[in-house]
Amino acid sequence: MCEVIVVTSGKGGVGKTTTSANVGTGLARMGKKVCLIDTDIGLRNLDVVMGLENRIVYNLVDVVEGHCRVKQALIKDKRNPTLYLLPSAQTRDKSAVTPEQMIKMITHLREQFDYIILDCPAGIEQGFQNAIAAADRAIVVTTPEVSAIRDADRIIGLLEAKEMSKIELVINRLRYDLVKRGDMMSQGDVVDILAIPLLGIVPDDENIVIATNQGEPLVGSSAPAGIAFENIVNRLTGKEVPFMDFSRGVSFWMKLTGIFHKI
Amino acid sequence: MKRFFRRKTSKQIAKDRLKILLISDRANCSPDMMDMIKTDIVKVISKYMKIDASHMEIQISKTGTKGKLGSKTPTLYANIPILDINQ
Numbered sequence: 001m002c003e004v005i006v007v008t009s010g011k012g013g014v015g016k017t018t019t020s021a022n023v024g025t026g027l028a029r030m031g032k033k034v035c036l037i038d039t040d041i042g043l044r045n046l047d048v049v050m051g052l053e054n055r056i057v058y059n060l061v062d063v064v065e066g067h068c069r070v071k072q073a074l075i076k077d078k079r080n081p082t083l084y085l086l087p088s089a090q091t092r093d094k095s096a097v098t099p100e101q102m103i104k105m106i107t108h109l110r111e112q113f114d115y116i117i118l119d120c121p122a123g124i125e126q127g128f129q130n131a132i133a134a135a136d137r138a139i140v141v142t143t144p145e146v147s148a149i150r151d152a153d154r155i156i157g158l159l160e161a162k163e164m165s166k167i168e169l170v171i172n173r174l175r176y177d178l179v180k181r182g183d184m185m186s187q188g189d190v191v192d193i194l195a196i197p198l199l200g201i202v203p204d205d206e207n208i209v210i211a212t213n214q215g216e217p218l219v220g221s222s223a224p225a226g227i228a229f230e231n232i233v234n235r236l237t238g239k240e241v242p243f244m245d246f247s248r249g250v251s252f253w254m255k256l257t258g259i260f261h262k263i
Numbered sequence: 264m265k266r267f268f269r270r271k272t273s274k275q276i277a278k279d280r281l282k283i284l285l286i287s288d289r290a291n292c293s294p295d296m297m298d299m300i301k302t303d304i305v306k307v308i309s310k311y312m313k314i315d316a317s318h319m320e321i322q323i324s325k326t327g328t329k330g331k332l333g334s335k336t337p338t339l340y341a342n343i344p345i346l347d348i349n350q
Contacts, residue, residue, distance in 0.1 A: 024339060052294055067346060112308045119350060146277050146281055146284070147275075150281065150284055150285065150288065153285050153289070157289065179274070181272075181277070182272030182273065182274045183272060183274055184274055184279060185274050185277055186274075189274070189278055193278070193281055193282070193285065
């Protein structure tokens with residue numbers, strides 16, 4: 001059974017591509033057959049985050065327009081033999097593909113993969129409609145900021161209107177030091193406002209910048225964000241993983257209030 | 264020391280702003296329109312009973328009852344304190 005997961009956020013720059021790359025890589029490390037699809041036509045980025053930018057021959061638009069077969073456009077990952085990337089086109093725009101064409105292409109790909117991860121573009125226009133058309137499940141990425149949460153709320157509304165069966169939240173770039181001093185919304189605050197199930201919390205981690213520079217996903221490493229993404233991948237596959245304890249090195253009182261927050 | 268005297272943390276400000284923002288976003292209407300709805304509700308209910316309009320709250324919540332198709336439909340909640348029911 002193949003599951004098609006769309007990674008979306010509304011606002012740009014909150015970590016959709018990073019999340020897609022790490023979730024895809026994490027699933028492949030578990031031995032699953034995974035296809036990552038970059039649906040951001042005109043502004044492709046997933047290839048650079050994955051470090052596969054030099055291997056692109058054909059792209060998503062070529063496949064949809066019939067210039068090549070899907071198999072020819074799929075790029076095999078450097079590190080994981082069961083991971084493939086379908087890159088987006090850089091020279092076209094979002095109108096080059098329709099939701100119907102996406103559904104047709106993904107229906108074909110479903111036979112070959114365990115998971116298909118769709119990296120959605122920012123915004124709520126056609127690019128977003130294309131990305132969600134064929135998805136079974138959605139991951140909404142947000143950061144604990146007013147603008148990102150507002151956009152996430154709008155996206156959740158649109159996904160619910162489309163009757164997406166599973167919508168889960170990833171809170172990215174949480175800074176525990178700021179939460180502690182009352183200058184950043186906590187995971188509890190964000191979940192409270194958006195009212196959808198929490199899939200994971202990714203702490204703000206400089207290792208993400210380093211990993212992106214190198215074109216290597218961080219999942220599976222011992223860096224805080226690497227562990228967070230590993231947990232997300234495990235929860236996606238149905239395993240129960242407790243949420244990361246950010247309160248290490250924090251006073252007893254903070255731990256105590258933390259416990260009360262969980263209840 | 265300054266922090267001790269500051270009444271609200273910036274997180275609380277963010278949360279409060281978001282709550283108001285999302286009410287109007289979800290309802291697809293402006294805070295002004297919400298005010299007009301509120302005034303009209305007060306007018307109608309006041310015909311039948313005495314209510315405390317200053318302590319009344321209305322909000323649109325997404326986590327309401329499930330609709331026909333299983334998706335969540337927005338729900339308008341009104342919290343109206345009644346002062347005298349037998350007017």
